[in-house]
Amino acid sequence: MTSVAASPVRLTQYAHGAGCGCKISPAVLTRMLDGIGPGFADPRLLVGHGARDDAAVYALDDERVLISTTDFFMPIVDDAFDFGAVAATNAISDVYAMGGTPILAIAILGWPVSLLDAAIAGDVLRGATEACARAGIALAGGHSIDAPEPIFGLAVTGTGRRADVRTNAQARAGCELYLTKPLGVGVLTTAMKRGILRDDDCAEVRRLMLTLNDVGPALARLDAVATMTDVTGFGLLGHLLEVCDASGLSAEVRVDDVPRLASAAGYIASGAVPGGTTRNAASYGHRVAPLPDAWRDLLCDPQTSGGLLVAVDPAGRDEFLRVTRERGLDLRAFGVLTPRAEPTIRLV
Numbered sequence: 001m002t003s004v005a006a007s008p009v010r011l012t013q014y015a016h017g018a019g020c021g022c023k024i025s026p027a028v029l030t031r032m033l034d035g036i037g038p039g040f041a042d043p044r045l046l047v048g049h050g051a052r053d054d055a056a057v058y059a060l061d062d063e064r065v066l067i068s069t070t071d072f073f074m075p076i077v078d079d080a081f082d083f084g085a086v087a088a089t090n091a092i093s094d095v096y097a098m099g100g101t102p103i104l105a106i107a108i109l110g111w112p113v114s115l116l117d118a119a120i121a122g123d124v125l126r127g128a129t130e131a132c133a134r135a136g137i138a139l140a141g142g143h144s145i146d147a148p149e150p151i152f153g154l155a156v157t158g159t160g161r162r163a164d165v166r167t168n169a170q171a172r173a174g175c176e177l178y179l180t181k182p183l184g185v186g187v188l189t190t191a192m193k194r195g196i197l198r199d200d201d202c203a204e205v206r207r208l209m210l211t212l213n214d215v216g217p218a219l220a221r222l223d224a225v226a227t228m229t230d231v232t233g234f235g236l237l238g239h240l241l242e243v244c245d246a247s248g249l250s251a252e253v254r255v256d257d258v259p260r261l262a263s264a265a266g267y268i269a270s271g272a273v274p275g276g277t278t279r280n281a282a283s284y285g286h287r288v289a290p291l292p293d294a295w296r297d298l299l300c301d302p303q304t305s306g307g308l309l310v311a312v313d314p315a316g317r318d319e320f321l322r323v324t325r326e327r328g329l330d331l332r333a334f335g336v337l338t339p340r341a342e343p344t345i346r347l348v
Contacts, residue, residue: 011083012193014115015074015149026234026241027283046165047098052242053167054094054229055158065162069094071232072108072153076189076304077206080120084127084152086209090232090305091154092135096213097230097308098167099220100160105132107142110151124152135212164220168246171227171311176333177251180215180324181208181307183236183298184264191272201263208261209305215327216308222323224316231306235280237288237299239309241344243337250341254348255295257334259307268297276302289343299347311337 033049046065047057055069071091075083088105095102107128111121125139132139132154139154188205191197197205219225227247231239236258244251280300285291291299312320312333324331 009116009120010078011075011080011120011150012078014112026238026280046162047167052246054097055100057098057165057167059162063162065100065160065165067095067098067100067158067160068155069158070108070153070155072151073304074149074151076209077192080123081127081130082206082210083150084124084129085131086127086305087152088128088131088139088154089210089212091156092131092137093213093216093230093305093308095156095158096216097228098158098160099164099217099228100158101217102135102137102156102158104157105137105139106155107139107144108151108153108155109142109144110147110149111144112148112150113146116150121150124150128152128154131210131212135214160217160220164217166220166225166228168227168229168243171243171247171249171337172313173249173337173339175226175311175313175337176317177240177253177335177337178310178312178320178324178331178333179231179236179259179307180213180310180329180331181211181231181303182259182261183231183301183303183306184261185209185303185306186235186274186276186301187264187267187272187297188261189304190274191267191270194272196267196270196272198263201261204261204263211305213308215324215329218323218327219308219310219320222316222320224313224320226311226313228308228310231303231309233276233302233304235277235300235302236309237345238280238284241284241287243309243311244344247337248340250338250344250346251335252338252346252348253299253335255299257332258299259334260298264298264301268294273297274302287343288345288347290347295347
């Protein structure tokens with residue numbers, strides 16, 4: 001997928017953060033959102049910012065909904081084409097996580113025109129166009145500004161059936177937890193930025209970040225799937241906490257069963273831990289017990305274009321696993337949702 005005219009520059013050198021690790025920490029974001037109030041009360045707005053869902057959902061009629069989201073960040077990889085493709089894949093995921101199908105994308109571009117050639121930004125846009133084409137949608141336009149660091153992402157519009165919408169508030173006690181991509185993307189991309197990532201690991205993390213979460217709409221049609229969310233900058237525990245808080249639940253996580261990249265432990269041992277991991281743990285670590293460093297560095301690792309976190313009623317487990325196997329996914333549960341208790345997440 002890399003452009004023939006790929007830039008020789010290392011884009012990550014022009015940014016102070018990387019990918020979804022650039023996200024403002026959960027604790028700071030909470031302080032920001034606490035002060036804005038509910039705003040205009042539109043009865044057709046079914047999902048807003050209240051439960052930290054992946055996208056807004058607006059009722060078109062009794063059966064159909066419009067889904068709207070935006071996501072952008074600084075370079076997660078050095079190659080411009082791949083940066084655009086990863087950022088686009090990541091943004092499109094929010095629509096899939098709500099149970100919808102994307103129909104249209106608009107680009108968001110910030111570019112340091114005095115530092116980086118405009119042709120490199122063209123490669124970013126070509127990468128995004130390719131990712132959108134894989135999702136079956138058009139990159140229909142956008143907006144650009146002169147910025148001190150490269151920034152790219154998409155605003156994505158999707159549609160869906162009202163009955164298929166999955167929100168953080170719909171989880172139920174007893175649901176099993178599944179993750180459709182392994183953790184460790186933040187660790188490996190940090191190793192990439194430090195120049196210590198092996199070629200085979202580079203290829204693997206690139207493949208994961210460019211994989212669309214397009215299984216989402218199929219899962220949303222299953223009654224057993226109570227909720228879905230994509231795991232991105234807040235790490236697995238951060239996004240699981242959002243589900244627990246919205247649904248009034250707690251969770252038990254079997255750490256050994258959490259899917260992870262096999263090479264992540266070695267890079268963690270070498271010190272390739274993103275700054276976002278520390279910010280995440282500082283924001284919500286007090287709600288998780290116990291949280292040894294070795295577990296923290298994996299479970300709080302900020303993911304870019306991460307997998308879907310899915311809560312599944314055990315009564316429908318077989319059908320869920322059949323659908324995911326048909327998509328080439330070999331999944332097993334790594335935890336369970338439980339009635340509300342303290343701490344909110346228990347690790348075993």
